[in-house]
Amino acid sequence: MSKTRLRIGIIGCGNIGLRHAQAWLTISREAEVVAACDVRQESASAVAELVGGAAVFGDVSEMLANVDLDAVDICLPHNLHRNAILAAASHGKHVLCEKPVCLTRTEADEITRAIAESGVTFMPAHNAVFGPATKRTRELLLEGLLGPVYEIRASYASRWKPSKTEPDLGWRTNAAIMGGGNLIDGGVHSTYQLMYFAGRIPAKVQAVMSRHRLKEMEGEDSAQLLLQFDDGTIGHVISTYAYDFPEPWSTRGEYPFQVIGERGQLYGVRNLLFYRPVGFGASSITLPMVDDFEAELAEFAECIRMKREPIQTLADGIAAVKVIQGAYRSAREERVIDLSQTDSW
Numbered sequence: 001m002s003k004t005r006l007r008i009g010i011i012g013c014g015n016i017g018l019r020h021a022q023a024w025l026t027i028s029r030e031a032e033v034v035a036a037c038d039v040r041q042e043s044a045s046a047v048a049e050l051v052g053g054a055a056v057f058g059d060v061s062e063m064l065a066n067v068d069l070d071a072v073d074i075c076l077p078h079n080l081h082r083n084a085i086l087a088a089a090s091h092g093k094h095v096l097c098e099k100p101v102c103l104t105r106t107e108a109d110e111i112t113r114a115i116a117e118s119g120v121t122f123m124p125a126h127n128a129v130f131g132p133a134t135k136r137t138r139e140l141l142l143e144g145l146l147g148p149v150y151e152i153r154a155s156y157a158s159r160w161k162p163s164k165t166e167p168d169l170g171w172r173t174n175a176a177i178m179g180g181g182n183l184i185d186g187g188v189h190s191t192y193q194l195m196y197f198a199g200r201i202p203a204k205v206q207a208v209m210s211r212h213r214l215k216e217m218e219g220e221d222s223a224q225l226l227l228q229f230d231d232g233t234i235g236h237v238i239s240t241y242a243y244d245f246p247e248p249w250s251t252r253g254e255y256p257f258q259v260i261g262e263r264g265q266l267y268g269v270r271n272l273l274f275y276r277p278v279g280f281g282a283s284s285i286t287l288p289m290v291d292d293f294e295a296e297l298a299e300f301a302e303c304i305r306m307k308r309e310p311i312q313t314l315a316d317g318i319a320a321v322k323v324i325q326g327a328y329r330s331a332r333e334e335r336v337i338d339l340s341q342t343d344s345w
Contacts, residue, residue: 006301009035009063009093011084012075013043015165016098020073020125021047023293030301035067060084064091071121071304073297074098077171078179082107089118096300098125099188100324101317103179105345108318115314123300123310124317128189128255129196130295132287133268137259138196145275146261148231152197153258154190155238157245160214160221173216181219183209184324187239189255192312192320194227194235197259201319202227202235206336207327212242225327321345 008024008031010017017038024033036047037057048054057063064072064087071094074084082102088095095115101124102108115122128134141149162168171177178185195201205227209220221242227235245256258267264277271289276282303310325345326337337344 005029006031006070006304007034007068008032009037009067009069009072010047010075011037011060011063011072011088012077012080012098013038013040013047014075014170017043017047017073017075018050018165019293020075020297021050023291023297024073025051026291026294027298027301030298030305031071033073035063035069037063060087064088064093069093071096071300073125077177078103078184079177082111085111085122086114089114089120089122092118092120094121094300094304096123096125096297097317099192099317100179100184100321101314102321103184104325105322108321112314112318121300121304121307121310122314123303124192124312124314124320125296126189126192126196126312126316126320127292127296128193129312130290130292130299131255131269132271132290133273134193134196134255134257136273136287137257137266137268140266140275141197141199141259145263146259146266147263149198149233149259149261151234151236151258151260152194153236153238154194154197155245155256156186156190156254157238157240157243158186158254159244160241169214169216173218175218178219180324180328181209181211181217181223182221182241183207183219183223183225183239183327184321186241186254187223187225187237188320188324190237190239190257191225191323192316193255193257194237195316195319195323196312197257198229198233198235200229201339202323203230203340204228204336204338205323205326205330207330209331212240214241217241223327223331225323227323 033051038044214221222240225237256269
């Protein structure tokens with residue numbers, strides 16, 4: 001890889017595409033957005049203008065055929081991820097894809113084959129793992145600070161309300177496009193965050209779901225998952241668009257967590273981390289604040305340049321979808337789902 005900047009094409013230029021475009025500007029020495037693609041020309045044009053000028057396209061195939069790109073950044077609705085990933089891989093482009101990376105086991109298998117055959121770097125856009133408290137907790141767990149881990153809790157809570165950039169729920173009301181509801185949209189963050197702490201996929205999942213407030217959604221606006229790992233560790237995921245958590249969590253972000261082990265607990269959110277050893281009070285540390293989107297894109301760019309594996313891999317992205325689809329099946333059938341079974345999703 002030369003020392004010249006990576007050439008990036010953003011596919012999907014809605015709210016999250018704009019957010020990614022802003023983050024790419026912060027690492028402009030490493031990469032530049034040279035193409036913006038969206039079926040809505042005004043959206044693609046807005047991203048192109050934000051990055052200081054980029055080619056505008058309404059079709060992914062046209063963009064891939066006509067622009068010299070190193071990588072694509074996929075920010076499309078969930079049901080469009082698979083086609084965009086396969087198209088990019090077939091053109092030999094590295095891929096960053098927003099969560100969830102896919103919706104079904106068939107899509108997961110197709111994507112896995114395509115990425116393996118193309119040899120490109122694939123990274124799921126799992127921005128929550130780049131939060132300072134999450135990253136430091138992972139390091140401390142690997143050092144064995146807590147000893148054997150008993151329970152892990154991860155949450156996503158964000159009371160949805162209209163904004164200038166998102167005046168309504170748009171495609172998120174459609175369960176077919178989403179692949180479900182809040183769980184596969186917001187709750188996927190807590191799911192992969194929990195597995196990041198555990199370092200593996202759970203063995204079983206049981207779930208309950210509800211539509212508390214956002215009646216226009218076809219899918220759930222709230223969900224809770226109870227997970228069990230082979231060694232007895234228990235996981236708990238809470239995800240909702242119906243309400244916010246109380247302070248201080250609500251003022252610091254959407255991804256609070258708690259890890260309980262034999263020797264104590266670690267808990268926090270964003271850049272605030274607490275450590276409470278058994279028999280002692282809690283001590284806190286405020287870590288340097290990091291924009292997790294910027295850190296995510298910097299990781300992707302470095303992985304391409306250094307030809308190394310990302311912090312979160314395609315397998316991690318697929319594992320998160322497997323757990324979530326198992327949770328949907330659990331809610332439908334009102335039973336525990338064994339994720340080790342091939343028909344669990």
